[in-house]
Amino acid sequence: MPGDTPGGGLVLAEVAAPTAPASRSRNVPYVSLGIITVFVLLAVLAPLLGLADPFNQSLRNRFKPPVWEEGGSWTHPLGTDRLGRDMLSRIVWGSRVSLAAGVLTVLVASAFGAAVGLVAGYYGGQVDTALMRMTDATMSFPVILLALILAVTVGPSFTNVVVAIAVILWARYARVIRGQVLTLMHLDFIAQARLAGAGAWRIITRHLFPNTLNTLVVLVTLQIGYVIIVEASLSFLGAGIPPPTPAWGSMIAEGREFVTSAWWVSMFPGLAILLVVLAFNLLGDWLRDTFDPKLRQL
Amino acid sequence: MPPVIEVRDLHTHLVTRWGTVKAVDGVSFTVSARETLGLVGESGSGKSMTCLSIVRLVPRPAARIVGGSVLLDGEDLLTKTEQEMQRLRGRKVGMILQDPMSSLNPVFSIGRQVREPVSMYHGLRGRALQERAAGLLASVRIPSPAERLRAFPHQLSGGMRQRVVGAMAIAAPPRLLIADEPTTSLDLTIQAQYLQLLEELQEKHGLAMIFITHNLGIVSKICDRVAVMYAGRIVEVGPVRRIFQSPAHPYTRALLESIPRLGARLGRLTAIEGQPPDLARLPTGCAFAPRCPHVMERCRAEAPPEITVAQGQVTRCWLHTPA
Amino acid sequence: MIRFVLSRLLQSLVALAILSVVVFILARATGDPLQLILPMSATPEDYAEARRYLGLDRPYLAQYLSFVGHAVTGDFGMSLRARRPVSELIRERLPNSLSLAAFAMSVSLAIAFPLGVLAAVKKGTGVDRAAQVIAVLGQSLPTFWVAIVLVEFVAGRLQWLPAAGNEGFSSYILPGFTLGWFVVAGMMRLLRSAMLEVLDSEYVKLARVKGVVEGKVVWVHALKNALIPVITFAGIYFAILVTTAIVVETVFAWPGIGRLAYEGISSRDFPVIQAVVLTTAAIVAVVNLGVDCLYAVIDPRIRYAR
Numbered sequence: 017m018p019g020d021t022p023g024g025g026l027v028l029a030e031v032a033a034p035t036a037p038a039s040r041s042r043n044v045p046y047v048s049l050g051i052i053t054v055f056v057l058l059a060v061l062a063p064l065l066g067l068a069d070p071f072n073q074s075l076r077n078r079f080k081p082p083v084w085e086e087g088g089s090w091t092h093p094l095g096t097d098r099l100g101r102d103m104l105s106r107i108v109w110g111s112r113v114s115l116a117a118g119v120l121t122v123l124v125a126s127a128f129g130a131a132v133g134l135v136a137g138y139y140g141g142q143v144d145t146a147l148m149r150m151t152d153a154t155m156s157f158p159v160i161l162l163a164l165i166l167a168v169t170v171g172p173s174f175t176n177v178v179v180a181i182a183v184i185l186w187a188r189y190a191r192v193i194r195g196q197v198l199t200l201m202h203l204d205f206i207a208q209a210r211l212a213g214a215g216a217w218r219i220i221t222r223h224l225f226p227n228t229l230n231t232l233v234v235l236v237t238l239q240i241g242y243v244i245i246v247e248a249s250l251s252f253l254g255a256g257i258p259p260p261t262p263a264w265g266s267m268i269a270e271g272r273e274f275v276t277s278a279w280w281v282s283m284f285p286g287l288a289i290l291l292v293v294l295a296f297n298l299l300g301d302w303l304r305d306t307f308d309p310k311l312r313q314l
Numbered sequence: 315m316p317p318v319i320e321v322r323d324l325h326t327h328l329v330t331r332w333g334t335v336k337a338v339d340g341v342s343f344t345v346s347a348r349e350t351l352g353l354v355g356e357s358g359s360g361k362s363m364t365c366l367s368i369v370r371l372v373p374r375p376a377a378r379i380v381g382g383s384v385l386l387d388g389e390d391l392l393t394k395t396e397q398e399m400q401r402l403r404g405r406k407v408g409m410i411l412q413d414p415m416s417s418l419n420p421v422f423s424i425g426r427q428v429r430e431p432v433s434m435y436h437g438l439r440g441r442a443l444q445e446r447a448a449g450l451l452a453s454v455r456i457p458s459p460a461e462r463l464r465a466f467p468h469q470l471s472g473g474m475r476q477r478v479v480g481a482m483a484i485a486a487p488p489r490l491l492i493a494d495e496p497t498t499s500l501d502l503t504i505q506a507q508y509l510q511l512l513e514e515l516q517e518k519h520g521l522a523m524i525f526i527t528h529n530l531g532i533v534s535k536i537c538d539r540v541a542v543m544y545a546g547r548i549v550e551v552g553p554v555r556r557i558f559q560s561p562a563h564p565y566t567r568a569l570l571e572s573i574p575r576l577g578a579r580l581g582r583l584t585a586i587e588g589q590p591p592d593l594a595r596l597p598t599g600c601a602f603a604p605r606c607p608h609v610m611e612r613c614r615a616e617a618p619p620e621i622t623v624a625q626g627q628v629t630r631c632w633l634h635t636p637a
Numbered sequence: 638m639i640r641f642v643l644s645r646l647l648q649s650l651v652a653l654a655i656l657s658v659v660v661f662i663l664a665r666a667t668g669d670p671l672q673l674i675l676p677m678s679a680t681p682e683d684y685a686e687a688r689r690y691l692g693l694d695r696p697y698l699a700q701y702l703s704f705v706g707h708a709v710t711g712d713f714g715m716s717l718r719a720r721r722p723v724s725e726l727i728r729e730r731l732p733n734s735l736s737l738a739a740f741a742m743s744v745s746l747a748i749a750f751p752l753g754v755l756a757a758v759k760k761g762t763g764v765d766r767a768a769q770v771i772a773v774l775g776q777s778l779p780t781f782w783v784a785i786v787l788v789e790f791v792a793g794r795l796q797w798l799p800a801a802g803n804e805g806f807s808s809y810i811l812p813g814f815t816l817g818w819f820v821v822a823g824m825m826r827l828l829r830s831a832m833l834e835v836l837d838s839e840y841v842k843l844a845r846v847k848g849v850v851e852g853k854v855v856w857v858h859a860l861k862n863a864l865i866p867v868i869t870f871a872g873i874y875f876a877i878l879v880t881t882a883i884v885v886e887t888v889f890a891w892p893g894i895g896r897l898a899y900e901g902i903s904s905r906d907f908p909v910i911q912a913v914v915l916t917t918a919a920i921v922a923v924v925n926l927g928v929d930c931l932y933a934v935i936d937p938r939i940r941y942a943r
Contacts, residue, residue, distance in 0.1 A: 153652040156872040156925045158879040161914045167902055168910045169663045245779050249884050252781045254902050268782055272888075275789035286782035294777040301773075371845055375761070396851075404848030411846075416839035421861045421936060431847050466937040482847060 051295035067105035074100035129189025137197025154187040167255035238300035241293035317344035318522035324382035333594035339546035352537035408483035414475035418467035425463030545601035552627030649922035713912035734893030745817035753828030775822020831863035
């Protein structure tokens with residue numbers, strides 16, 4: 017417990033060399049940045065990398081193990097799946113799906129959410145109350161329910177995943193940005209802008225928004241990982257990206273029954289998700305600690 | 315009569331990312347019963363840290379008390395275990411903090427927070443506890459105390475809250491009361507009332523009081539003696555009247571002169587030259603040397619020791635050679 | 638206080654109403670809803686008859702009102718796959734889901750709370766670092782993957798715990814753990830940062846100055862305040878719990894409504910999905926209402942807003 021001193025003589029015990037506080041803002045998460053860069057490059061350059069065709073089925077080549085196991089070969093370094101498709105190429109192509117879903121969803125949600133937050137914070141009063149009620153109701157709604165309905169009515173697709181997640185996600189941004197705006201509104205420079213004759217639009221875009229960018233960046237980074245996991249979960253359940261498009265979630269679903277025998281079919285996509293999400297989370301944490309530790313509650 | 319509290323050569327260091335800061339650098343003073351010592355200085359001069367060191371609540375793990383002794387009624391607080399300190403805090407030493415808005419726990423009622431020390435120190439329960447708590451509120455001039463006990467902090471004004479904090483501080487009553495800028499956040503009109511309240515409490519319970527402030531006007535109203543701090547050291551200490559009339563240390567003089575006086579000749583406002591010291595990189599010698607209008611060679615080379623200037627007035631300045 | 642509860646209740650009902658409209662519209666806007674309800678082998682005559690029978694030839698508003706009317710009394714139609722009333726299926730499975738969720742939440746909270754508080758109190762030490770690692774991993778590992786791995790290894794290879802179904806207490810452990818993992822990570826992190834902030838506050842300092850024993854300072858004075866932001870997020874975490882539950886139930890073959898939903902998706906059993914969605918949304922709304930009330934109980938500033 018804080019404040020404890022070993023019994024007896026204080027002075028000398030407390031003289032023991034105090035350690036300097038660890039300074040997090042110096043530990044730039046190079047590893048995370050590296051991982052993210054690698055995956056982004058893989059995703060963007062996928063067609064140019066000369067990989068095997070991710071859709072090419074070959075029942076003769078089913079369940080080939082990765083290269084370092086007995087029976088593996090360099091033609092399929094990470095093995096093949098149930099239908100003989102190359103795992104390495106599916107993982108790389110899958111990264112396109114996951115990253116695209118993650119980035120797109122977050123951009124849409126954050127744009128809309130930030131706009132709502134800015135308006136609510138600026139106008140205050142009834143506008144604010146009404147918008148916040150909507151936000152609260154939305155925030156606590158499970159994404160998956162919406163995705164389920166869409167999957168069953170319209171059919172699973174990339175667009176549906178983005179829509180389903182974004183429709184719920186924006187609320188988080190709205191709440192946080194609104195909080196920021198409320199703090200900013202108390203500061204004098206807003207009053208000065210008003211005195212200089214600036215109208216609502218100008219104040220919101222020129223004065224308020226730039227000051228919320230920090231928070232936005234942190235939140236966006238932290239959310240990408242979460243969205244990737246949700247997308248993977250949806251694909252796993254069959255309510256996300258439909259086969260045969262390689263998506264990490266559905267790849268894991270396909271390999272479900274063979275976890276002990278053909279473990280690579282589920283393991284590698286899972287590992288990919290873990291790496292990417294971990295990287296984004298750590299990067300987001302570092303950004304938050306650097307820009308504004310007050311956001312700890314995110 | 316021996317003093318209630320005697321601080322001897324207290325040293326408290328603070329480790330920051332810019333280096334080790336000597337927040338309290340060899341501070342010594344005494345305070346007797348029914349006496350008020352004012353602790354004056356700029357932000358960062360070490361006033362609050364000194365008092366936190368007295369109750370051993372320096373912010374861990376960055377801060378550490380590294381030397382000296384603090385004698386409360388003869389017992390050295392720095393050698394006590396944490397358990398012993400917990401028994402002493404509140405009972406022997408009471409403290410009032412600066413900001414009444416944040417001093418009270420927002421989720422507990424006033425009654426709960428006032429009853430707590432009373433039950434801890436006096437072992438009362440039930441009706442006796444309730445009555446005693448109401449009595450405490452009454453003694454700090456809070457109207458309708460019984461009702462107030464049920465209220466929550468956010469329902470009270472700043473002045474009221476500070477009175478509640480005062481009530482908790484004297485619940486025991488303690489031997490020493492430390493007030494850390496208690497009126498800084500209050501409206502001017504309330505400030506005078508609060509100071510008067512503190513004086514009454516002091517008289518009634520025979521408290522020794524340490525009053526931290528950066529406002530010399532308050533010092534002249536409520537303090538018997540005053541200690542001026544700069545860069546973690548006491549640069550001058552003595553009876554208030556004497557210090558105000560003939561300050562021995564250039565810093566004290568500068569502080570007094572920087573207060574604009576009504577009716578004085580119109581001229582420029584005097585400010586103290588230079589910047590506040592970088593506590594992580596103090597120069598050798600006197601810490602005030604870079605800003606002192608009377609600086610000499612010796613000042614930069616050697617830190618001046620305590621030199622008695624007159625009866626009860628001690629200063630750290632080479633301008634005054636020991637008699 | 639009563640007004641507070643009532644207004645929140647009203648909001649929940651409005652939210653549910655909106656949801657039901659969305660469900661209704663989606664079903665009808667994306668083509669003939671009958672295609673979703675009738676089996677493949679239906680003939681045009683079957684369609685016409687079904688249309689009359691189900692009242693689909695009535696104006697939309699009338700349809701919506703009867704849909705809501707039925708839903709409120711628990712009649713969701715018949716499951717295509719199981720050929721039984723959906724409400725029966727739900728009645729069978731819902732208790733299983735609720736019990737699993739309750740188990741997972743209690744275990745998670747029991748772990749997250751002490752860990753979060755201790756991590757804050759012992760900031761920078763081994764306990765804190767371990768807690769942070771757990772938190773980050775918990776939020777980066779996809780639940781379904783962990784679930785699969787657990788099923789295969791712990792249940793399959795090692796045979797320590799049952800893999801599927803609900804056969805008594807030991808069946809709760811694996812799915813409960815998987816379900817609660819994410820919550821533990823998030824809650825603990827939240828509690829830790831809230832505690833850190835509170836422990837730095839003036840009133841905690843004052844409590845120590847008063848001589849309150851350190852244990853009481855942490856677990857009574859500080860914790861109650863730290864709970865406020867945690868509770869604010871509790872509703873959101875419950876929503877995440879629901880999402881995770883569907884996945885967990887699927888992997889562990891747990892006979893709950895999550896699994897029912899999965900089965901519904903695979904067989905495009907629209908009535909089932911519709912029912913699961915609405916029921917779950919209602920439960921989420923109730924839980925959120927409870928959380929809001931809890932919030933008011935803990936924070937007097939909400940109760941007695943000036």
